[in-house]
Amino acid sequence: MSLEFFIVTFVKIALLLFVLLTACAYSTYMERKILAYLQNRVGPSYAGPFGLLQPLADGLKLIFKEDIVPDRVERITFALAPVVSFIPAMLVFAVIPFSSEFDLFGLLPSATEGVISDLSIGVLFIFAVTSLGVYGLVLAGWSSGSKYSLLGGIRSSAQMISYEVGYGLSIVGVVLVANTLSLTEIVSLQSGSLFNWYIFKQPLGFMIYIVCGIAETNRAPFDLAEAESELVAGYHTEYSSMRFSMFFISEYANMLAVSAVAVTLFFGGWAGPFLPPIFWFLIKILAFMFVYIWLRATFPRFRYDQLMNFGWKVLFPLALFNIMLTAAWELYKNS
Amino acid sequence: MKEIITALGRTFIRMPIGMLVVLKHLFKKPVTLDYPRKKKPMAPRFMGRQYLERYDDGSERCVSCGLCAAACPSDCIYMEPAENEKGERYAKVFEINLLRCIFCGFCEEACPEEAIFMGHDYEFSADNRDSFIWTKEDMLVKHPRKDNPFKTLFRRVRKVYGVTDKTR
Numbered sequence: 049m050s051l052e053f054f055i056v057t058f059v060k061i062a063l064l065l066f067v068l069l070t071a072c073a074y075s076t077y078m079e080r081k082i083l084a085y086l087q088n089r090v091g092p093s094y095a096g097p098f099g100l101l102q103p104l105a106d107g108l109k110l111i112f113k114e115d116i117v118p119d120r121v122e123r124i125t126f127a128l129a130p131v132v133s134f135i136p137a138m139l140v141f142a143v144i145p146f147s148s149e150f151d152l153f154g155l156l157p158s159a160t161e162g163v164i165s166d167l168s169i170g171v172l173f174i175f176a177v178t179s180l181g182v183y184g185l186v187l188a189g190w191s192s193g194s195k196y197s198l199l200g201g202i203r204s205s206a207q208m209i210s211y212e213v214g215y216g217l218s219i220v221g222v223v224l225v226a227n228t229l230s231l232t233e234i235v236s237l238q239s240g241s242l243f244n245w246y247i248f249k250q251p252l253g254f255m256i257y258i259v260c261g262i263a264e265t266n267r268a269p270f271d272l273a274e275a276e277s278e279l280v281a282g283y284h285t286e287y288s289s290m291r292f293s294m295f296f297i298s299e300y301a302n303m304l305a306v307s308a309v310a311v312t313l314f315f316g317g318w319a320g321p322f323l324p325p326i327f328w329f330l331i332k333i334l335a336f337m338f339v340y341i342w343l344r345a346t347f348p349r350f351r352y353d354q355l356m357n358f359g360w361k362v363l364f365p366l367a368l369f370n371i372m373l374t375a376a377w378e379l380y381k382n383s
Numbered sequence: 384m385k386e387i388i389t390a391l392g393r394t395f396i397r398m399p400i401g402m403l404v405v406l407k408h409l410f411k412k413p414v415t416l417d418y419p420r421k422k423k424p425m426a427p428r429f430m431g432r433q434y435l436e437r438y439d440d441g442s443e444r445c446v447s448c449g450l451c452a453a454a455c456p457s458d459c460i461y462m463e464p465a466e467n468e469k470g471e472r473y474a475k476v477f478e479i480n481l482l483r484c485i486f487c488g489f490c491e492e493a494c495p496e497e498a499i500f501m502g503h504d505y506e507f508s509a510d511n512r513d514s515f516i517w518t519k520e521d522m523l524v525k526h527p528r529k530d531n532p533f534k535t536l537f538r539r540v541r542k543v544y545g546v547t548d549k550t551r
Contacts, residue, residue: 084413085408085409085413086405086406086409088408088411088415089413090417093417342402343402346401346404347398347401
């Protein structure tokens with residue numbers, strides 16, 4: 049625990065937070081632009097060249113808006129909920145390896161590994177933290193004192209608990225193959241060749257993971273928590289100004305987190321030829337974000353009972369089947 | 384078993400097909416326009432806000448006969464005739480209330496002097512009702528004007544019907 053360790057870690061955290069928040073802002077731009085072109089529209093084009101300053105304008109607008117707190121809210125919980133949903137979204141990135149060893153163009157005294165904290169139980173940490181995110185939504189729905197918020201909060205809690213099962217079980221396959229819970233080790237096991245990627249060893253696990261990941265982040269076609277045609281805006285109906293934007297940022301940070309975990313577990317993390325590792329990591333995440341937007345543009349929203357049936361009757365047995373298959377294969381291979 | 388096969392077919396064949404249909408639209412030209420900065424060219428016969436034509440020497444064609452006002456189904460044209468020093472009639476006041484106008488083009492058809500035409504201008508929003516009353520000064524075309532897309536069109540029409548153009 050030297051001073052150097054603290055400085056280097058602080059620099060890494062600051063850099064990651066900066067990049068992450070910028071990425072959150074610009075994924076809104078990316079979403080609007082790509083969604084627009086998928087629907088034969090033009091999308092934001094006024095602020096700056098190609099509308100590139102649109103996220104900045106949106107942010108400024110949200111900051112300067114009046115922070116309205118309705119009369120019948122539970123004040124403390126109401127204020128706490130956005131923070132509770134914001135922090136876990138950011139926290140996931142603490143264990144995700146985003147690069148190989150780097151020294152920031154010689155600015156750091158020695159080469160440091162490209163992850164803030166290389167936990168030996170990184171996968172478990174991710175699940176512990178992402179499950180916390182649901183509290184933000186539930187507390188927001190409950191404390192708002194509005195029926196729409198409450199319904200949105202309850203829906204999101206039921207949905208997230210249901211899909212947490214498939215989400216967790218889909219990764220057990222990867223853990224069985226890799227025989228480790230550390231994300232850096234999982235990435236290094238996948239390096240070398242394209243066919244070392246775990247998507248080729250765990251295609252079913254990956255499919256379950258991505259479906260559950262979309263449901264976990266409350267994105268279309270699983271966006272029942274904020275179904276605007278039924279619930280106005282769901283759990284954040286009563287929120288305005290910065291508190292609303294914190295929910296907004298945490299939604300996009302969650303999307304980025306699910307993409308980053310998918311890239312790390314199934315697509316070889318930062319590993320890739322020619323380009324620096326960080327670029328490969330970003331390219332893979334961008335591809336995932338594109339798929340998110342693509343799905344949103346394609347599929348209509350699930351009905352609530354369909355969502356529950358799908359989660360429990362399809363994804364859960366499939367995930368169990370995948371674990372059984374993987375375990376049997378590993379046993380056969382090692383015997 | 385049959386259900387499972389149908390479900391698998393939906394997941395692995397139908398859904399990717401649907402997604403590809405959406406992806407195809409990413410490479411198509413957007414159908415919307417970047418409106419105030421880019422505008423769609425109007426059709427030649429588009430009927431927008433009226434304008435008043437002049438003779439080649441710059442004098443007004445309108446003689447304030449009132450036929451357009453008589454033909455107008457929504458009574459939006461108001462005019463007061465007067466005589467100039469040469470004893471020719473002209474419109475002292477010529478107003479069109481664009482809030483009443485239905486852009487039917489009857490005024491254009493009724494005009495014996497080929498003075499009033501439906502133009503291509505459709506952007507005349509305003510924040511008070513008075514701004515929608517367009518006067519003669521607003522609607523008269525600029526005198527020396529370079530191109531007049533209607534002139535060629537109407538010359539052709541006159542030729543077909545054997546009508547000679549009144550010129551000065």
